[in-house]
Amino acid sequence: MAEPLAKPRIVASDETEVDLGDMERSLGFLLRMAQVRVYEQFFRHFDGTAVKPGEFTVLRVIAENPGVRQGSLARVLNIKPAHMTKLVHRLVQSDLIERATPPEDRRAVELRLTAKGSEFVAQHRPDFETVHNAERIGLTRTEERQLLALLHKLAFKDLT
Amino acid sequence: MAEPLAKPRIVASDETEVDLGDMERSLGFLLRMAQVRVYEQFFRHFDGTAVKPGEFTVLRVIAENPGVRQGSLARVLNIKPAHMTKLVHRLVQSDLIERATPPEDRRAVELRLTAKGSEFVAQHRPDFETVHNAERIGLTRTEERQLLALLHKLAFKDLT
């Protein structure tokens, strides 16, 4: 992925300037562009492994909540049940997690990391730390804290 | 300002608590969750039209840069050329943009809004304004400005 780095005005390889206009103040657009940058960091660290951002998130939340229900996980992470089924199957086939049916509700599926899954998470967790990403991408610690707090509010604040 | 990180624990509809752990401080995760929220606003406003976020962004950048090359647009917006071809075809078929081959380089494709496209952008631009999104989602004007500035830096700052 050797795309040119975008700036307020961008000089493409053909020297053409493209003015983003009001899009530069568009929250949705900036969120997307920022995410592309951060994901590039992710893929740099996870190069070689077959695990993708969403999958690593799922692994970490399972690590934090052993035995969590598949449906609870889907709701919390904004993943549709149908997609969660496929995602879980991939992680099971990679021997990173295991499924179990709780006796008290045999419709449900509980998820836990396997030994290999625990090892995988422990091994890659440091690479995933925000500090790492934010610093490499050019934010100071103060800016990083501000950004995380604002994103958190944006993502989770109750709208009543 | 170092903000209080709201609700470390999330209560799903079945009363099951899921602890997101360190993910709550993960830049990539928060970017994604925030984006989901903001996109919900987008779809609320654009309900009924068949235009999606990426398409509306393309329309606005073409509006700002009449005759922009298809490839320049792809580079600036981090859209792959193959995908841009399909996206442009959809917009042409919707009669929102038109393609032209410049005589000085007959390999290239220049893009311009049609009258219908100009009208569409003019009509929906207000709905797309950041203020609208940010306020409805619970950020103050000050917070919004901070967030946009930080995201801009994250998205566009040169890494040298």
Place this chain on the structure above:
DNA sequence: TATTGTTATACTCTATAACTATA
């Protein structure tokens, strides 16, 4: 009847490579 998860389908976005037509 309602809920948990699965299957099936479809469409978007992303990624890659092979291809054309121009330069």
Place this chain on the structure above:
DNA sequence: TATAGTTATAGAGTATAACAATA
């Protein structure tokens, strides 16, 4: 040879609806 764009193919994410098993 290199560049601009296209076509083809594949995988991942998202959305919806119909379905089975269980509550």
